Amino acid sequence: GAVVSQHPSWVICKSGTSVKIECRSLDFQATTMFWxxxxxxxxxxxxxxxxxxxxxxxxxxxxxxxxxINHASLTLSTLTVTSAHPxxxxxxxxxxxxxxxxxxxxxxxxxxxxx
Amino acid sequence: xxEVEQDPGPLSVPEGAIVSLNCTYSNSAFQYxxxxxxxxxxxxxxxxxxxxxxxxxxxxxxxQVDKSSKYxxxxxxxxxxxxxxxxxxxxxxxxxxxKIIFGSGTRLSIRP
Numbered sequence: 001g002a003v004v005s006q007h008p009s010w011v012i013c014k015s016g017t018s019v020k021i022e023c024r025s026l027d028f029q030a031t032t033m034f035w036x037x038x039x040x041x042x043x044x045x046x047x048x049x050x051x052x053x054x055x056x057x058x059x060x061x062x063x064x065x066x067x068x069i070n071h072a073s074l075t076l077s078t079l080t081v082t083s084a085h086p087x088x089x090x091x092x093x094x095x096x097x098x099x100x101x102x103x104x105x106x107x108x109x110x111x112x113x114x115x
Numbered sequence: 116x117x118e119v120e121q122d123p124g125p126l127s128v129p130e131g132a133i134v135s136l137n138c139t140y141s142n143s144a145f146q147y148x149x150x151x152x153x154x155x156x157x158x159x160x161x162x163x164x165x166x167x168x169x170x171x172x173x174x175x176x177x178x179q180v181d182k183s184s185k186y187x188x189x190x191x192x193x194x195x196x197x198x199x200x201x202x203x204x205x206x207x208x209x210x211x212x213x214k215i216i217f218g219s220g221t222r223l224s225i226r227p
Contacts, residue, residue, distance in 0.1 A: 004158075006158070034214070034215075041123075041222070042219065042220075043121075043203060043217050043218060043219040043220045044159070044203070044217045046214060049214070091156070093158050093159070095158075095215075102147045102164075102207050102209060102215075103149070103161055103164055104149075104161070104205075104215055105161065106151075106158035106159045106160070107158050108157060108158045109156070109157060109158040111156065
């Protein structure tokens with residue numbers, strides 16, 4: 001199957017700092033990638049759709065200025081959590097679909113802890 | 116009403132039992148149906164996918180879709196402790212990259 005790599009797998013940061021998470025499609029090009037957030041024992045909640053070469057599309061209730069998304073190339077999307085607070089602590093996961101496929105492949109996830 | 120409903124469990128069964136996991140949905144436009152398995156602190160991995168109604172079998176796993184009832188199922192035969200994970204159903208109306216709607220996930224535990 002297709003491979004999506006996410007980095008880092010975990011990060012601890014201080015309140016008020018910014019954290020960048022990378023999502024890479026390793027063996028296919030992805031014009032669209034998706035960013036999810038998952039709280040313990042809960043399902044995936046779509047945060048935003050990352051579009052290569054254009055602005056990301058955010059879901060209702062997700063702060064655009066707080067969660068900055070950049071999809072600069074066909075294989076890389078980044079999510080930057082700005083001015084992080086403890087309530088931003090969560091598991092962040094990205095996904096991408098190979099061209100023409102409805103099958104989403106997920107990264108390993110990034111566990112963010114803000115202290 | 117959520118677009119996709121899934122019993123969160125937890126579901127605990129003895130090793131070797133047949134497991135049945137289910138989801139219901141409300142959007143008749145969904146055509147692509149998937150089951151993902153997620154181990155703790157890992158990203159979900161695609162287990163099976165089906166298009167429209169019908170059955171699909173892969174080893175010990177069988178996926179069923181009944182579009183008339185808006186009901187999908189995943190059966191696991193001869194369950195193993197390594198099958199212990201959270202299982203998420205997912206569906207989409209489109210054939211290409213698009214939003215996928217996930218169920219809340221069912222936590223499954225297989226007792227040795």
